[in-house]
Amino acid sequence: MTDQLDKLRDALRSVHQGSHDIPKPTPRPTVSEFEEVDTNTGEYPMFSDLFYAPVEIPDFEVRIPEHQYSDWIKQFIPTASGEFIWPKPQTEYLVHRLIHGSKVRAVGYAGCGKTELGNEVCAKLGIPIMQLSFNAALEVQDFAGKTNIRNGETRFIESDLVRFYRESGPRLIQPNELSRMRSDVAMFFQSAWDSGEYLTLAEKETDNIVRPGDGLMWYATDNTLGLGDDIDKFSAANILDGSVLDRWQITLRMQYLSETDEVSLVRKWEPAIKESMASKLVQFANLCRQMYSNGELSLPVSPRHLKEIAACAASWRNPITAIRAVIYNAVPVNEQPQIKNAVHTIGFNHSFGDL
Numbered sequence: 001m002t003d004q005l006d007k008l009r010d011a012l013r014s015v016h017q018g019s020h021d022i023p024k025p026t027p028r029p030t031v032s033e034f035e036e037v038d039t040n041t042g043e044y045p046m047f048s049d050l051f052y053a054p055v056e057i058p059d060f061e062v063r064i065p066e067h068q069y070s071d072w073i074k075q076f077i078p079t080a081s082g083e084f085i086w087p088k089p090q091t092e093y094l095v096h097r098l099i100h101g102s103k104v105r106a107v108g109y110a111g112c113g114k115t116e117l118g119n120e121v122c123a124k125l126g127i128p129i130m131q132l133s134f135n136a137a138l139e140v141q142d143f144a145g146k147t148n149i150r151n152g153e154t155r156f157i158e159s160d161l162v163r164f165y166r167e168s169g170p171r172l173i174q175p176n177e178l179s180r181m182r183s184d185v186a187m188f189f190q191s192a193w194d195s196g197e198y199l200t201l202a203e204k205e206t207d208n209i210v211r212p213g214d215g216l217m218w219y220a221t222d223n224t225l226g227l228g229d230d231i232d233k234f235s236a237a238n239i240l241d242g243s244v245l246d247r248w249q250i251t252l253r254m255q256y257l258s259e260t261d262e263v264s265l266v267r268k269w270e271p272a273i274k275e276s277m278a279s280k281l282v283q284f285a286n287l288c289r290q291m292y293s294n295g296e297l298s299l300p301v302s303p304r305h306l307k308e309i310a311a312c313a314a315s316w317r318n319p320i321t322a323i324r325a326v327i328y329n330a331v332p333v334n335e336q337p338q339i340k341n342a343v344h345t346i347g348f349n350h351s352f353g354d355l
Helices: 002-016 090-099 114-125 140-144 160-166 183-193 259-269 275-293 303-316 319-326 333-345
Strands: 104-107 129-133 145-150 153-158 171-176 216-222 250-253
Touching: 090 104, 090 114, 090 216, 090 250, 104 114, 114 129, 114 171, 114 216, 129 160, 140 145, 140 160, 140 183, 160 171, 259 275, 259 303, 275 303, 275 319, 275 333, 303 319, 319 333
Parallel strands: 104 216, 104 250, 129 171, 171 216
Antiparallel strands: 145 153
């Protein structure tokens, strides 16, 4: 036992003295039950090189080969916002399954980063993305295309979506608010989400079956699971047919960022705000979100709200005035005492005034 303790002390002393005899620990976990995914051949960048060191799964190659895109589709390659903080471990799962052909949907409250995640991933990979926003007013022809009269001639004009679908090369189509699409629209897309992968342009008389070029990926977002509004917060949500839901192989439940990450995000937005003030604003947001989940508030304080509160607080030098303008005035009168209680709970003193 004494010899073992001596060896341990020597090892620790060597580490503190900067000895290179003891190898540094690997930044990613060893998953003993499974074979390592790491096949680092040098042909493709590793996930950790593009995003960050994975914390949940072994590193893997991001096999997004270079592609000569047409000039038309290049306009859909997004630019990174510079304000995004990668949610963990959702990003690993999302990218890993997308590049391996899974159709992925992300479910979560408004503002938790579902929509922006797809945009930022595509910006990081340098691939085009087309976002679709579903709602009850959009019909099949809005996605397929329409018959129009041009120069006295009746012609079918394909939509940008069909053109994007037909192109080749790594690219992503992102339907947003999946549970708000109409049933006829769901049937239009069902064959595209199936293993056969094709769109039928019913208004077009010939060549009306469109198949996708290589490299197409699908990532959808939604506030609900497609089973209806089970929390009475999203009244426009529909119940999706089981056959539609079956075509999305991966479902990610996304939450708001951790308090530490969100404080960092607030300081990215407004560098003039001190960390202590940013922390209080995030605590306030989290209290309101909890009350929203409990049915005590009708409005969640999403990161969009938090960003505006931070901007107003920095400009006006008064967080109470900012909270009043962004949140307090936006909720029903009977919910305003809950906002006051959250403000008092986080400890804003009366030097800023009162709601």
